[in-house]
Structures are given as structure tokens and as C-alpha cells.
Amino acid sequence: MxxxxxxxxxxxxxxxxxxxxxxxxxxxxxxxxxxxxxxxxxxxxxxxxxxxxxxxxxxxxxxxxxxxxxxxxxxxxxxxxxxxxxxxxxxxxxxxxxxxxxxxxxxxxxxxxxxxxxxxxxxxxxxxxSGGSQRKVDQIVDRESQFLDQNFKDAAKSSC
Structure with a gap:
């Protein structure tokens, strides 16, 4: 590595x-x-x-x-x-x-x-x-994605 x-x-x-x-x-x-x-x-x-x-x-x-x-x-x-x-x-x-x-x-x-x-x-x-806690890690990743998507949408609205 x-x-x-x-x-x-x-x-x-x-x-x-x-x-x-x-x-x-x-x-x-x-x-x-x-x-x-x-x-x-x-x-x-x-x-x-x-x-x-x-x-x-x-x-x-x-x-x-x-x-x-x-x-x-x-x-x-x-x-x-x-x-x-x-x-x-x-x-x-x-x-x-x-x-x-x-x-x-x-x-x-x-x-x-x-x-x-x-x-x-x-x-x-x-x-x-090993992926044993994949479900939990996915929840973290999904929440982060939702937050980032919303911030992107908010930024796009404010720049119009």
C-alpha cells in the first residue's frame, strides 16, 4: 500500500x-x-x-x-x-x-x-x-451525498 x-x-x-x-x-x-x-x-x-x-x-x-x-x-x-x-x-x-x-x-x-x-x-x-459493516458505512455515505446534493442545489438557486 x-x-x-x-x-x-x-x-x-x-x-x-x-x-x-x-x-x-x-x-x-x-x-x-x-x-x-x-x-x-x-x-x-x-x-x-x-x-x-x-x-x-x-x-x-x-x-x-x-x-x-x-x-x-x-x-x-x-x-x-x-x-x-x-x-x-x-x-x-x-x-x-x-x-x-x-x-x-x-x-x-x-x-x-x-x-x-x-x-x-x-x-x-x-x-x-471486509465489508462486515457495509450497511452502516452506506448510511454514512448516503447521508453525506444527500447533504452535498442539497448544498449544490441551494448554490445553483442562489447564483441565478
Missing amino acids: KIGIGGDHHGYGLKETLKKFIEESTDHEVVDFGAHSSDAVDYPGVAFEVAEAVSEKKVDRGVLVCGTGLGVAIAANKYPGIRAATTHDTYSAERAQLSNNAQIITLGAQIIGPEAAKKVVEAYLNVEW
Whole structure:
């Protein structure tokens, strides 16, 4: 798989640790979307880039890191079709994929240590969506589509 990874300056150190871990302990390719230093970077832009790459199938899955893992999850989930889940333990990482077909997991560098984070990422990357909760995921996708369709119709009306 090709894994997109990114984060803000708060997540930079953990992102670098996870990037190295994935490259050295798996056969997955890593695409780094930044931050590329500990200089201040706003997390939404990085999260949007990873979400877009996942959506456009330029990468298969994503890992995002900020201080809490929450900001990057909120930002990534704004991208249509994306399901990003904040995970800080191996069970939630596995379930993010198995129950929700989450294409992205997020972690908080101020919440989880590097060794535990490696185990979380490993757990996430070692499971494949089996479709067992397809009915539930379809409900999420359908609701998102309804919302997006309505917003498109509303925008078209207001531009006339």
C-alpha cells in the first residue's frame, strides 16, 4: 500500500517517527505531505492534502498527526467521502478499518508516546476492510451525498 502521512508542527516529531517505522518495518510506500520541520504549520491544509490524495486514490490510506489528533480528524472529515478516525489504542485502530472502513487514522503527539503510536499504526495497517459493516458505512455515505446534493442545489438557486 501507499500511505500518505502528514501533520502540523505539534505532530512533526511523531510523524517523522511513524514515517521511519512504516518505511523500515513494512513494505508500504510512504508519501510525506509535511510538516517538514517543527516550524509552525496550520493543520487543516496538511489534513486536506492527505484527504484529497486518499480521495483521488493517489495513496491508499492516511495517517495524520497533530497535538491531539482531533483537529486533523475534523479537517480531514470535511473532505467529501473521507472517514478519518482518531485512534490512540490498537483496538480502535483496528475497528476504524474493520467497522468503518476509515481511510485515515489520526493521532495526538501530546496524547500518545512513540512506541504506542507505532503499535496503533501497525494495527491499522495490518487489517483490511471486509465489508462486515457495509450497511452502516452506506448510511454514512448516503447521508453525506444527500447533504452535498442539497448544498449544490441551494448554490445553483442562489447564483441565478
